[in-house]
Amino acid sequence: LGKESEDVMRRTLLSSWPFMLKQKIGSMHNTLVRDVHQAGSLLGASVQILQSFSGFLMYLLVAINISPIMTAYTIGGGVILLFLLRPFLRRTQRIGQYAAGVEKQFAQFLSEHIIGMKAIKAAGVERPAIKSGTEHIHLLRRLSIRQSLVTTVSSSFFQPFSIALVVLLFFLTYNAPGFNILSFAASLYLIQKIFTYLESGQNGLQSISGLLPYVKNITAFKRDLDAHRERAEGDKPFALHKELVFKEVSFAYEEGMPVLDGISLSVQAGETVGLIGPSGAGKTSIADLLLRLFKPSAGEVFLDGVPSADISLEEWRQHIGYVSQDVFLLNGTIEENIRFYNQALTREDIEDAARQANIYDFIQGLPSGFKTVTGDRGVMLSGGQRQRIALARALAGRPEILILDEATSALDHESEKLIHESIRALHGKVTVFIIAHRPSTVAEADVILVLNRGRIAERGSPQDLLQNTHSYFYKMQQT
Ligand SMILES: Nc1ncnc2c1ncn2[C@@H]1O[C@H](COP(=O)(O)OP(=O)(O)OP(=O)(O)O)[C@@H](O)[C@H]1O
Ligand SMILES: [Mg+2]
Numbered sequence: 184l185g186k187e188s189e190d191v192m193r194r195t196l197l198s199s200w201p202f203m204l205k206q207k208i209g210s211m212h213n214t215l216v217r218d219v220h221q222a223g224s225l226l227g228a229s230v231q232i233l234q235s236f237s238g239f240l241m242y243l244l245v246a247i248n249i250s251p252i253m254t255a256y257t258i259g260g261g262v263i264l265l266f267l268l269r270p271f272l273r274r275t276q277r278i279g280q281y282a283a284g285v286e287k288q289f290a291q292f293l294s295e296h297i298i299g300m301k302a303i304k305a306a307g308v309e310r311p312a313i314k315s316g317t318e319h320i321h322l323l324r325r326l327s328i329r330q331s332l333v334t335t336v337s338s339s340f341f342q343p344f345s346i347a348l349v350v351l352l353f354f355l356t357y358n359a360p361g362f363n364i365l366s367f368a369a370s371l372y373l374i375q376k377i378f379t380y381l382e383s384g385q386n387g388l389q390s391i392s393g394l395l396p397y398v399k400n401i402t403a404f405k406r407d408l409d410a411h412r413e414r415a416e417g418d419k420p421f422a423l424h425k426e427l428v429f430k431e432v433s434f435a436y437e438e439g440m441p442v443l444d445g446i447s448l449s450v451q452a453g454e455t456v457g458l459i460g461p462s463g464a465g466k467t468s469i470a471d472l473l474l475r476l477f478k479p480s481a482g483e484v485f486l487d488g489v490p491s492a493d494i495s496l497e498e499w500r501q502h503i504g505y506v507s508q509d510v511f512l513l514n515g516t517i518e519e520n521i522r523f524y525n526q527a528l529t530r531e532d533i534e535d536a537a538r539q540a541n542i543y544d545f546i547q548g549l550p551s552g553f554k555t556v557t558g559d560r561g562v563m564l565s566g567g568q569r570q571r572i573a574l575a576r577a578l579a580g581r582p583e584i585l586i587l588d589e590a591t592s593a594l595d596h597e598s599e600k601l602i603h604e605s606i607r608a609l610h611g612k613v614t615v616f617i618i619a620h621r622p623s624t625v626a627e628a629d630v631i632l633v634l635n636r637g638r639i640a641e642r643g644s645p646q647d648l649l650q651n652t653h654s655y656f657y658k659m660q661q662t
Contacts, residue, residue, distance in 0.1 A: 279396045
């Protein structure tokens with residue numbers, strides 16, 4: 184069981200980002216936890232069947248020895264019985280399959296509503312949300328009742344059937360020559376044993392057919408994960424000493440709906456680039472391509488003339504720091520959140536990064552300092568504090584490329600200024616992409632790129648763009 188969980192978890196984390204993006208968290212969680220658990224009980228059911236079968240066989244051999252005719256009748260009865268029960272087996276399987284689907288939806292519903300709790304409370308829609316969840320639960324309850332009903336009916340079939348069989352056997356053999364009440368009694372005992380095993384085998388079969396949908400679910404999920412495994416492509420080392428180039432890069436999440444359209448740009452190593460433009464213009468998509476979470480549908484990204492696809496993906500991700508638009512924190516200590524599994528970092532590295540992100544004093548002011556627990560998803564911190572911890576995380580790895588996607592949007596003017604000082608200190612050493620909606624955030628960039636509908640609409644230094652009163656950056660300054 185543990186092995187199976189480990190296996191599914193490993194495959195899940197190693198799958199590619201475009202695939203993960205399409206998964207529903209709830210149903211993935213469900214497969215990882217519940218299905219694997221259910222599939223574990225399959226082993227128990229199989230053992231039960233095996234035991235019943237061997238017991239059945241043993242008693243059968245003895246029974247044949249005592250009275251072959253009676254045994255033949257009994258076997259005949261048993262076969263008929265199993266045949267009669269077949270519809271029940273199929274029925275449990277069908278209900279099981281349906282229940283697995285509903286459970287999946289319910290798990291999806293639960294995780295969605297736990298994550299979105301604040302939005303639900305703020306909108307005051309708890310009751311309609313509860314109603315919608317209750318429907319799932321009622322359906323699940325009805326299915327489970329139906330499931331146990333089918334099981335009970337099919338097992339209560341056994342007793343009357345076996346009594347009828349005994350009576351029938353008595354009349355059939357009573358008049359036969361050489362009838363012996365002693366051997367009849369012995370046979371009865373054996374038959375009773377045989378039926379016990381048959382019944383337990385039947386129960387085992389029934390649970391297996393109820394569990395099979397879960398196993399199928401896991402198998403299908405594993406196959407899916409394998410097909411979408413992120414390939415460890417590229418074997419050249421990561422090196423950025425001269426320039427980073429986007430050459431005619433196009434990209435689409437969905438075919439036929441281009442998000443980036445022939446983007447060409449060249450950035451000198453150590454430069455700071457400001458990326459601005461209206462919402463939905465494709466700024467985050469450029470970050471996704473820089474992170475190699477997606478591949479361009481056309482064109483290529485080059486580092487010092489080497490196509491990115493030829494560079495080791497593992498090294499690539501080690502050399503790139505990223506603060507996303509929606510900060511993600513683990514339920515752990517602040518130190519763990521800055522370290523983020525990077526065992527190579529020393530305590531000094533972490534403190535330095537915290538200073539650079541202008542969060543050091545805040546952390547030291549907490550009763551437990553760096554050992555303070557941030558709570559699930561960092562709920563114990565303010566938006567700006569979370570952002571600065573994420574920034575410290577990105578800086579701690581000493582990246583060569585740093586991508587900040589709205590990374591200072593939740594900061595007050597003072598904190599933002601301090602962080603800009605840190606970023607200024609990186610100038611010439613780290614190639615920085617700053618995505619922003621506030622002009623002040625990109626005012627010190629070497630070059631600003633204005634993105635609009637997947638194209639670069641304007642480019643130039645902040646001073647150049649300010650000269651042109653029609654430029655996006657100029658208008659941004661004005662408002
Ligand atoms: N996972 C996705 N699947 C399909 N389309 C997507 C996906 N993510 C983004 N898009 C689309 O791609 C376009 C560009 O999105 P992107 O996130 O790059 O915009 P953005 O410039 O970062 O906007 P914002 O300033 O609001 O963050 C949008 O029109 C959006 O609808
Ligand atoms: Mg964005």
